[in-house]
Amino acid sequence: MNEIGLNHYLVVSCSLFFIGIYGFLTRRNLITMLMSVELILNSININFVAFNKFLFPHKLDGVFFVLFIITIAAAEAAVAIAIIINLYRNYHTIDVEEVTTMKY
Amino acid sequence: MNPSTIIFYILAAVIIGGGLFAVTSTKIFRSAVYLLFSLIGIAGLYFLLDYEFIAAVQIIVYVGGIVVLIIFSIFLTHGSGQDMKRPALGRAVFSGLAALLGLVLCVYIIHQQVFVKTTELAIDPSPANIGTQMLSTTEHGYVLPFELVSMLLLASMIGCIVIAIKIKSPDKIIVTNLANLKSNPTMEMESELNPSMQNSHE
Numbered sequence: 001m002n003e004i005g006l007n008h009y010l011v012v013s014c015s016l017f018f019i020g021i022y023g024f025l026t027r028r029n030l031i032t033m034l035m036s037v038e039l040i041l042n043s044i045n046i047n048f049v050a051f052n053k054f055l056f057p058h059k060l061d062g063v064f065f066v067l068f069i070i071t072i073a074a075a076e077a078a079v080a081i082a083i084i085i086n087l088y089r090n091y092h093t094i095d096v097e098e099v100t101t102m103k104y
Numbered sequence: 105m106n107p108s109t110i111i112f113y114i115l116a117a118v119i120i121g122g123g124l125f126a127v128t129s130t131k132i133f134r135s136a137v138y139l140l141f142s143l144i145g146i147a148g149l150y151f152l153l154d155y156e157f158i159a160a161v162q163i164i165v166y167v168g169g170i171v172v173l174i175i176f177s178i179f180l181t182h183g184s185g186q187d188m189k190r191p192a193l194g195r196a197v198f199s200g201l202a203a204l205l206g207l208v209l210c211v212y213i214i215h216q217q218v219f220v221k222t223t224e225l226a227i228d229p230s231p232a233n234i235g236t237q238m239l240s241t242t243e244h245g246y247v248l249p250f251e252l253v254s255m256l257l258l259a260s261m262i263g264c265i266v267i268a269i270k271i272k273s274p275d276k277i278i279v280t281n282l283a284n285l286k287s288n289p290t291m292e293m294e295s296e297l298n299p300s301m302q303n304s305h306e
Contacts, residue, residue, distance in 0.1 A: 003109070004109050004112045006219055007214055007215065008112065008116075009149070009153075010214045011211055011214065012116045012119060012120065014207060014210045014211060014214065015120050015207060016119060016120060016123050016142075017210075018204070018206050018207040018210075019120065019123040019124055019203070020123070020127070021202070021203050021206065022127055022199050022200060022202075022203040023126070023128075025195070025198075025199035025202065025203075026127070026191040026195060026199045026200075027127065027191070028189070029132065031132060031174060031177055031181070032127070032132060032135055034174065035126060035127075035135065035136065035139050036127055038143075038166070038170060039123050039126065039127070039139070039142065042142075042143065042146050042166070045146070045158075045162075046146060046149060049149075049150060049153055049155055050153070053153045053154070054221065055219055055220070055221055055222060056222055057222070057226035057227065058224035058225060058227050059227070059244075060227065060229060060233065060234060060237055061244075063155065063157070063158060063229055063234055064234075064237075064238060064249070066158050067158070067161060067238075068249055068253055070161055070162065070166070071165075071256075071257065072253070073166075073170070074165050074169060074170060075256055075257055075260035076260075077170045077173060077174070078173065078260060078264050079260050079263055081173055081174070081176075081177045081264075082263070082264040082265075082267040082268040083267055084177055084181065085177060085180060085181070085268050086267050086268055088180070089270070
């Protein structure tokens with residue numbers, strides 16, 4: 001095998017991104033959907049770090065983007081879990097197809 | 105095959121395998137644990153790329169924070185050992201096809217693309233360099249997004265508390281206390297001794 005380069009990292013992050021997409025489309029449970037979103041965000045982070053390492057090693061912009069994405073993902077997870085717990089308290093389910101109060 | 109190649113393939117297998125099991129497992133707790141492995145594998149990938157600071161942040165925030173939060177919310181909302189419904193066959197097939205087609209297209213584009221590497225001298229991504237540039241107010245500084253993110257964190261923290269807080273109406277507390285008093289006269293004394301018991305009875 002040849003040396004590990006940028007393409008290998010991009011293929012890994014691409015696979016992880018589409019695994020996350022698959023999970024987001026098939027799951028109907030809010031917590032597992034949130035987990036799929038975390039996978040998608042992480043695949044993007046791998047992309048940023050790999051591009052920064054292999055193409056632009058004289059800059060640190062990829063690092064900053066990764067740090068901000070991690071921060072925003074943490075905030076998003078916290079808010080999502082607060083919403084999930086409130087939803088569970090009112091409906092006793094977190095299945096997105098059973099909570100239809102605002103649908104019709 | 106040199107060691108870093110082998111390590112890369114092991115980490116890639118952990119990441120992709122963990123991700124696959126995380127989105128297909130029918131037990132939600134196992135799904136969270138597979139997600140944990142996937143995130144640890146990603147941290148290992150950052151270590152392999154010599155970005156130790158990001159790897160540390162990844163472990164602290166994702167593995168130590170978000171996954172623990174997810175597991176807590178699983179315990180709060182699911183009975184233990186409950187299986188989740190499998191997705192409907194049609195939806196699973198079409199989602200799988202969409203994901204597979206997207207993956208093939210992206211991998212094809214990646215292999216077609218020729219990436220041009222810069223010739224400039226590499227900079228060390230040490231915490232000192234990262235901190236200096238992040239907090240500098242010069243042209244390539246990131247102090248404005250840094251401040252914005254701090255505001256976002258404050259807003260989301262307050263938002264979480266507002267969303268998840270349980271407001272008790274004062275009448276309800278009196279009614280439940282009276283009910284407790286009728287059913288069990290010793291309750292009043294106990295709840296005076298231990299205020300937390302009052303919550304557990306409601």
